[in-house]
Amino acid sequence: MLRFVNICLVLALVAFAYVIYEGKYEARALDEDIDGLRKNIETERDAVAELRAEWSLLNRPERIERLAEKHLKLVPARPTQLVTLDTVSESDFERVRTETADESLPAASAPPTKVKSVAVPGVASARAAPADDDLPASTKTITVKTVPIKAGPAAQAASTAPVAIPPPVTVSPPEE
Amino acid sequence: MRLRLLARDPHMSAAASPAERAYLAKSRHRYRLACLAFALSFLAIALRLVSLGFAAVEPAAGGIHDISTTVHRPDILDRNGRLLATDIKGATLYADPAKVIDRDELVEQVASVLPDINTAELLEKLKQGGRFVAIKRELTPQQQAEIYELGQPGLGFIEEYRRVYPVGATAGQVVGYVNVDNKGLAGIEKFIDDNPQLAMSAPENAVGGEAVTLSLDLGVQHVVREELVKAMATYQAKAAAGVVIDIKSGEVMALVSLPDYDPNHREQALDKDRLNRMTSGVYEMGSVFKVLTVAGALDAGSSSLRSSYDASQPLHVGKFTIEDFHGKKRRLTVPEIFIYSSNIGAAKMALDLGIDRHRAFLGKLGLLSRFSTEIGENAAPIVPSPWERVNTITIAFGHGLSVTPLQLAAAALPVVNGGFAVTPTFLPRSRMARQQSPSVLKPATSQAMLQLMRLNVLKGTGKRADAEGYRVGGKTGTAEKVVGRHYEGASLLTSFLAVFPTDAPEYLMLVMLDEPKRVPETHNEATAGVNAAPTTGAIIERIAPILGVAPKLPGDQHKFDEKVLASY
Numbered sequence: 203m204l205r206f207v208n209i210c211l212v213l214a215l216v217a218f219a220y221v222i223y224e225g226k227y228e229a230r231a232l233d234e235d236i237d238g239l240r241k242n243i244e245t246e247r248d249a250v251a252e253l254r255a256e257w258s259l260l261n262r263p264e265r266i267e268r269l270a271e272k273h274l275k276l277v278p279a280r281p282t283q284l285v286t287l288d289t290v291s292e293s294d295f296e297r298v299r300t301e302t303a304d305e306s307l308p309a310a311s312a313p314p315t316k317v318k319s320v321a322v323p324g325v326a327s328a329r330a331a332p333a334d335d336d337l338p339a340s341t342k343t344i345t346v347k348t349v350p351i352k353a354g355p356a357a358q359a360a361s362t363a364p365v366a367i368p369p370p371v372t373v374s375p376p377e378e
Numbered sequence: 379m380r381l382r383l384l385a386r387d388p389h390m391s392a393a394a395s396p397a398e399r400a401y402l403a404k405s406r407h408r409y410r411l412a413c414l415a416f417a418l419s420f421l422a423i424a425l426r427l428v429s430l431g432f433a434a435v436e437p438a439a440g441g442i443h444d445i446s447t448t449v450h451r452p453d454i455l456d457r458n459g460r461l462l463a464t465d466i467k468g469a470t471l472y473a474d475p476a477k478v479i480d481r482d483e484l485v486e487q488v489a490s491v492l493p494d495i496n497t498a499e500l501l502e503k504l505k506q507g508g509r510f511v512a513i514k515r516e517l518t519p520q521q522q523a524e525i526y527e528l529g530q531p532g533l534g535f536i537e538e539y540r541r542v543y544p545v546g547a548t549a550g551q552v553v554g555y556v557n558v559d560n561k562g563l564a565g566i567e568k569f570i571d572d573n574p575q576l577a578m579s580a581p582e583n584a585v586g587g588e589a590v591t592l593s594l595d596l597g598v599q600h601v602v603r604e605e606l607v608k609a610m611a612t613y614q615a616k617a618a619a620g621v622v623i624d625i626k627s628g629e630v631m632a633l634v635s636l637p638d639y640d641p642n643h644r645e646q647a648l649d650k651d652r653l654n655r656m657t658s659g660v661y662e663m664g665s666v667f668k669v670l671t672v673a674g675a676l677d678a679g680s681s682s683l684r685s686s687y688d689a690s691q692p693l694h695v696g697k698f699t700i701e702d703f704h705g706k707k708r709r710l711t712v713p714e715i716f717i718y719s720s721n722i723g724a725a726k727m728a729l730d731l732g733i734d735r736h737r738a739f740l741g742k743l744g745l746l747s748r749f750s751t752e753i754g755e756n757a758a759p760i761v762p763s764p765w766e767r768v769n770t771i772t773i774a775f776g777h778g779l780s781v782t783p784l785q786l787a788a789a790a791l792p793v794v795n796g797g798f799a800v801t802p803t804f805l806p807r808s809r810m811a812r813q814q815s816p817s818v819l820k821p822a823t824s825q826a827m828l829q830l831m832r833l834n835v836l837k838g839t840g841k842r843a844d845a846e847g848y849r850v851g852g853k854t855g856t857a858e859k860v861v862g863r864h865y866e867g868a869s870l871l872t873s874f875l876a877v878f879p880t881d882a883p884e885y886l887m888l889v890m891l892d893e894p895k896r897v898p899e900t901h902n903e904a905t906a907g908v909n910a911a912p913t914t915g916a917i918i919e920r921i922a923p924i925l926g927v928a929p930k931l932p933g934d935q936h937k938f939d940e941k942v943l944a945s946y
Contacts (some may be wrong), residue, residue, distance in 0.1 A: 251464060252467075258461035263597055263601075279923065281846050281848070282847070282931065
């Protein structure tokens with residue numbers, strides 16, 4: 203009996219020793235990992251510091267200014283180019299609206315606006331389709347029904363466009 | 379023998395004699411004592427093993443000697459978080475003569491990687507012995523790797539922080555510089571060393587390091603510097619300086635003094651000509667002082683905007699004769715005195731105010747004592763002593779009292795901000811600071827001065843300072859410099875004190891040019907109106923959009939024209 207207990211204890215001792223050593227080595231390996239990671243973090247941090255210095259070196263105002271002058275065809279905004287909503291009266295809008303309306307009448311033959319070029323063919327084909335084609339009645343109704351639905355938002359945009367966005371693109375100065 | 383007896387004790391006990399039994403009983407105690415001793419010593423060994431197991435294992439150091447000797451400094455950022463100064467790591471190569479085996483070979487091999495070192499000198503130093511000979515600082519990582527590959531015993535590296543200033547000279551005068559051991563020697567760098575709590579309380583930067591944020595705006599700083607560089611070249615001035623201050627908070631948005639230095643090349647900073655003229659040079663600033671004279675007279679009530687003074691005759695004081703540069707030879711009202719910059723008129727206003735009150739007023743604005751900011755103590759003003767009638771007369775138009783330009787700008791703050799003596803600062807501060815500052819002028823005086831300054835730009839000597847849409851107000855100042863013991867008509871110090879926008883003032887600006895020449899661009903004139911004023915105008919035109927000052931033009935000039943339409 204005593205012998206059995208002793209054997210059990212010895213076995214338990216060996217087992218515990220194994221577990222403890224295993225745990226210890228694992229912990230040591232983790233410690234080394236931590237040290238490695240710490241070192242990596244340190245290296246990365248140094249690299250980040252270096253990159254930040256380089257970033258601000260490349261972003262210093264004098265360099266950006268030089269590059270802008272070289273590559274951009276822009277100049278600083280003049281005070282006259284800044285207009286806030288409360289400095290512009292309704293009559294200004296009205297004036298612009300009528301001016302652009304006047305100018306767009308003789309320029310009707312000129313290529314239409316981007317917005318119109320999307321909307322106009324859609325609407326035109328919707329109207330043209332039932333007249334020109336000799337298709338069955340069912341197909342006709344489908345084309346008539348579908349096309350306006352598709353053209354809907356575009357046509358809306360076309361109708362509101364001259365009001366909200368005066369199309370300066372189309373207005374080629376006629377006198378020059 | 380005894381142990382064997384003891385071991386057989388249970389079987390032998392019956393056969394033992396009484397004497398033996400007594401002996402055995404005694405032995406049993408000894409036996410237990412021995413067991414206890416063994417148990418204790420094994421326990422001690424076990425505990426020691428456990429404690430050794432818990433002890434942290436120091437990672438073996440790599441071949442490279444890695445000790446940081448220099449201090450890590452916080453980053454310096456501008457008000458928008460742009461980097462003005464930071465630390466990066468660099469290695470220093472050194473040799474330990476005690477460990478060197480072959481000196482000549484070592485020197486030869488090191489020279490193959492670093493061709494620019496002085497081999498003879500290095501060899502000499504190695505011969506002298508000792509334990510440390512620095513060979514080269516701030517190695518590149520590649521050089522470091524190559525040296526390491528040499529495998530020479532006796533060589534080592536020290537890792538050190540190195541300060542870099544990405545924007546270079548642009549903010550150099552404010553940021554300052556450090557010495558080779560990363561200690562702050564000037565400007566904000568020195569201030570950080572003197573106030574370590576500054577970096578600790580500051581929020582961390584992107585990589586978890588400490589950072590100190592300044593009130594400077596790098597964009598504004600750049601524009602001011604660039605325009606001053608241009609002005610210096612155009613007007614062939616010896617030096618130029620400029621400062622932009624938020625009048626409500628006292629925050630310095632930009633401070634430039636040319637010629638300046640690149641803090642990355644600290645040896646430049648030792649050049650005397652590159653001192654910070656804004657804080658370290660004292661000057662007789664000339665007519666810009668009339669802003670203070672008129673403000674003092676209006677505030678005390680000794681003059682009003684409707685008062686008038688006879689400026690037809692030169693003013694004689696002892697051996698001096700005071701004359702007007704833009705002489706009108708007639709009676710001038712206070713606004714006329716201001717916009718035509720009449721010396722006679724200003725002198726008479728100061729006399730009306732009274733000698734003592736004049737001096738007390740300037741003292742209240744802080745012009746008579748040494749003034750200091752985060753970037754260091756300013757040079758002390760040169761105050762006349764005793765202060766007599768003639769001093770009040772000359773100081774009324776800016777001669778006879780030498781102050782630093784920054785001090786003058788600080789003194790002018792209450793004149794334009796409603797009367798509050800806000801002190802300039804290089805650290806961020808709330809605009810509420812104005813409310814906590816002592817009031818030294820009546821708000822009405824400040825209002826009147828703003829009108830006068832605007833009038834001067836619209837109709838007077840400051841016309842060329844008007845930046846379209848930004849309602850600039852200001853005062854010119856042209857002072858003759860003292861050369862030797864006399865005022866020298868040819869060497870001038872011109873300045874312009876501006877405030878914008880005058881209808882809701884936000885920023886104060888002072889521009890100063892040292893000895894601008896008469897050049898064709900200025901129709902062979904050299905007064906402030908033709909050099910300092912247009913420089914100020916050019917700067918304001920560019921910085922106002924950065925500072926968020928909205929332009930305002932007379933109603934009809936706001937055109938809803940093609941250009942505006944195109945931007946919709």
